[in-house]
Amino acid sequence: MFARANGYPYLPKSIIYRMERILKKTSIKKHATPHIFRHSHISMLAEAGVDIATVMKRVGHDDVKTTMKIYTHVTNKMKEDASQKVQQTFGSILDLGIS
Template identity: 50%
Template sequence: MDDYHDENFVFSRSDGYPFITKKIFKRMERLLLRTSITKRPTHHILSHTHISMLDKAEVDLKTIMERVGHDDAKTNLKICTHVTKNMKKNATERIMKQFSDVLQI
């Protein structure tokens, strides 16, 4: 598409231009009324969720940082990534799988 505006917006229309943020949040608020979620949506929540999903999908830190526009790895590592029980379990399983021959007694 020759007239596609590629600025890496997270939420963009088919032409690449961003949606109006207010419209996204209004839609989210209407959707949340149908759930038991009581926390109000913010761009920080969306950003943190997006980063957590990328982390869970095992996307490398450099790609995550580029995707969300962070220059400092500490921002992602300290503030944005959320370690879940499942991620901890997966880490243990990966270690056991990778080093099972060494870890056997």
């Protein structure tokens, strides 16, 4: 939800209209709606390591499968972090000291 300074929400149509105007000025060809910000926000929470229960509460989900399946996209940073964690945890096992 997008709110004005006084706390009242913007009408969804006005947000969509502004997004369309902004996208026309870019080279982005993907059709985007305000809902894309929800996906991005949840992916960023996952990337930051926020636990799934907190993410679910924040976005109003009751089913963990919904949150995990639809919203938590694997980002490049998450892939890099996973590689670093594997290296930190198991790197010494692979180092047999053979010269």
